[in-house]
Amino acid sequence: MLPASWIPHRRPDDREHIGWIRPDGDAWVAVSLLGHDLTGPVDWLDAEEALDSTGLSWLADVWMLDGEGPDPVRVRLVEVTPERVVVQTDDFGAIDAPVVRHELPWPAPPRLRPRRASDPDGRIVFGSA
Incomplete structure (x- = not known):
């Protein structure tokens, strides 16, 4: 079940859902659509960058x-x-x-x-x- 504290992240250009950003203390963690952490605790902009750079191509x-x-x-x-x-x-x-x-x-x-x-x-x- 998706935790309520996870924030959906969408690509800036087409608003396609590409993952979540979840809180981790005072930091944030980027999470893939498979529910796997893509980063350790980072600042918000680094979590967004990790999701944006990963994108959706890996699904194929x-x-x-x-x-x-x-x-x-x-x-x-x-x-x-x-x-x-x-x-x-x-x-x-x-x-x-x-x-x-x-x-x-x-x-x-x-x-x-x-x-x-x-x-x-x-x-x-x-x-x-």
Whole structure:
């Protein structure tokens, strides 16, 4: 549940919601739409700058979901709200590819993470020549 003390932050140009700024003593912390801290305690302007510079482009990135099998699963974010986070297996842009959706709690758990260079690609069949 979204704490009442969190203040929504919107991009200055189009007013799109890009995160929150929450109080931390006499300072402020920038919080992403996934509910994760983007900064430690900083002044208000630095919290705004952190959110503005992060923007929303990361929502389109490939993410990895750990714990669904022996290897992490390559996923895309489908829905992010303070009630839940929905991801689905990456379809690589194919409209007829089967996908599996996973509903996760909000804030997003650590098992949902950005893709690392060492993660399996998902498009490569291992062991084929």
